[in-house]
Amino acid sequence: MRVTTETDRCVGAGQCALLSPEVFDQDDDGIVVVLQPEPAEELREDVRQAEDLCPARTIRVLD
Template sequence: MRVTAERDRCVGSGQCALLSPEVFDQDDDGLVVVLREEPAEELRGEVFQAADLCPARSIRVHG
């Protein structure tokens, strides 16, 4: 699994960082930062949940 984010679409809701803090964070402007592009398998569920709940649909999960 590989995770990417389209920062130009991010609205800074922070749901991703709350749901999966090992994979996502927010910069000083509140925009998504992917901390781990290839997270461990045990984080799969929370990564997919973060992507599903992103209001801007800026998170992509590949594979």
């Protein structure tokens, strides 16, 4: 699994960081930061949920 984001589209809602703090964080402006671009398999469900709930649809999870 590989996680990418389009930071220029991020609206700073923070759902990703709340759902999967091991993989996502936010910078000082609230923009998504990917901490683990290739997270462990046991984080898959949380990462997928973050992708689904992102209001800007900026998170992409590639298998």
